[in-house]
Amino acid sequence: MTSNATVAGVDQERRPLIGVTLDAEQPGGYSNYPWYALRTNYAEAIAAAGGLPVALPHLDRFADAYLDRLDGLVVTGGAFDIDPALYGDDHRHAAVSLKESRTAAELAFVRGALARDMPVLGICGGQQLLAVAVGGTLVQHIPDSVPDAIEHEQPNPRHQAGHLVTIAPGTLLHGVTTATRMEVNSSHHQAVRDPGAFAVVNARAPDGVIEGIEDRRFRFCLGVQWHPEFLIDQADRRIFAAFVAACR
Numbered sequence: 001m002t003s004n005a006t007v008a009g010v011d012q013e014r015r016p017l018i019g020v021t022l023d024a025e026q027p028g029g030y031s032n033y034p035w036y037a038l039r040t041n042y043a044e045a046i047a048a049a050g051g052l053p054v055a056l057p058h059l060d061r062f063a064d065a066y067l068d069r070l071d072g073l074v075v076t077g078g079a080f081d082i083d084p085a086l087y088g089d090d091h092r093h094a095a096v097s098l099k100e101s102r103t104a105a106e107l108a109f110v111r112g113a114l115a116r117d118m119p120v121l122g123i124c125g126g127q128q129l130l131a132v133a134v135g136g137t138l139v140q141h142i143p144d145s146v147p148d149a150i151e152h153e154q155p156n157p158r159h160q161a162g163h164l165v166t167i168a169p170g171t172l173l174h175g176v177t178t179a180t181r182m183e184v185n186s187s188h189h190q191a192v193r194d195p196g197a198f199a200v201v202n203a204r205a206p207d208g209v210i211e212g213i214e215d216r217r218f219r220f221c222l223g224v225q226w227h228p229e230f231l232i233d234q235a236d237r238r239i240f241a242a243f244v245a246a247c248r
Contacts, residue, residue: 015052016071016247021106021126022055023078024099042076042123045229049240051247058105063112072220072247073113075106077124077227081190084140087132093140095189107133119220119246121239124188127213127223134215135196141189142209149207154186159230162186165211171202172214172222176242177235184211184226184233191225220246 020043022036030037038055046053053074056066067073080099084092086107106126110133113120122130128138139145142152154162161183167174174180182203192210195201203212203224215221220243228236 015050016244017069018046018051018053018072018074018244018247019056019066019070019109020046020053020074021076021102021109022057023076023080024058024102038076039229041229041231042074045231045237045240046074046244049237049244051240051244056105056109058101060105060108063105063108067109067112067116067118070113070118072119072243073109073121074243075110075120075122075126075129077126077187078102080125081140082125082129082132082138084138087137089137089140093144095141103129114218114221117219119243120218120222121220121243122223123229124225124227125190127225128188128190128192130221130223131192131195131199131213134199134221136199136213137193137196139191139193139209142191143189145193146191146207146209149209150186150205152186152188152191152205152209158185158187158227159232160185161232162226163205165203165205165226167203167212168201171200171212172216172220173202173212173224173239176222177238179233179235182233182235184224184228185230186226188225192223 043053081096195213199213199215211225213223228239
């Protein structure tokens with residue numbers, strides 16, 4: 001008779017190992033020393049889709065060693081921005097706040113993953129970093145750059161929808177979600193300005209702000225500006241399901 005432990009072990013072995021990038025905070029609150037952070041719903045959404053999530057510390061010197069063991073990479077969001085110098089801007093908006101060690105590590109992970117043609121899913125700030133990694137640029141502060149912009153830092157809770165996005169037909173995102181519109185949450189003051197020479201825009205907000213990108217040079221390279229781990233729209237589950245399936 002097979003024990004529950006054996007069954008659980010087999011189940012775990014069959015799950016693709018998904019690296020999930022962490023946020024980082026300075027001393028205060030949780031600890032008197034620097035600490036990492038990750039909302040539980042990232043891991044829960046990946047696990048529900050059939051993946052086995054593991055957290056990735058900001059050790060860029062070990063990126064290759066981690067990637068050698070991983071089947072996929074999720075780059076998460078956070079309350080910080082990417083240094084404009086990394087995408088060729090010679091000025092920094094006053095609203096920009098950096099976490100340079102995190103960005104260095106995430107760039108190392110993303111570039112290494114794409115070099116291996118490993119599936120990558122970028123979420124919110126993770127989409128912005130993915131865009132920079134493939135040669136794109138960013139809007140540093142939406143209110144100062146987009147006329148008649150909607151509220152992209154929604155006043156209502158993040159587990160509720162903030163606005164609609166329209167999905168471009170024929171894109172990976174369209175194929176994954178089988179949707180032309182989605183209700184999404186919104187928690188960002190920056191956005192992709194230009195996805196670069198090879199990536200394409202797959203979703204936009206009503207004000208034209210880019211809400212999704214993808215690069216079809218790779219097996220699965222997808223970024224979304226919202227947080228699908230909150231599972232607000234039924235299509236959010238399909239994003240995670242397609243990503244984990246690509247990692248098998």
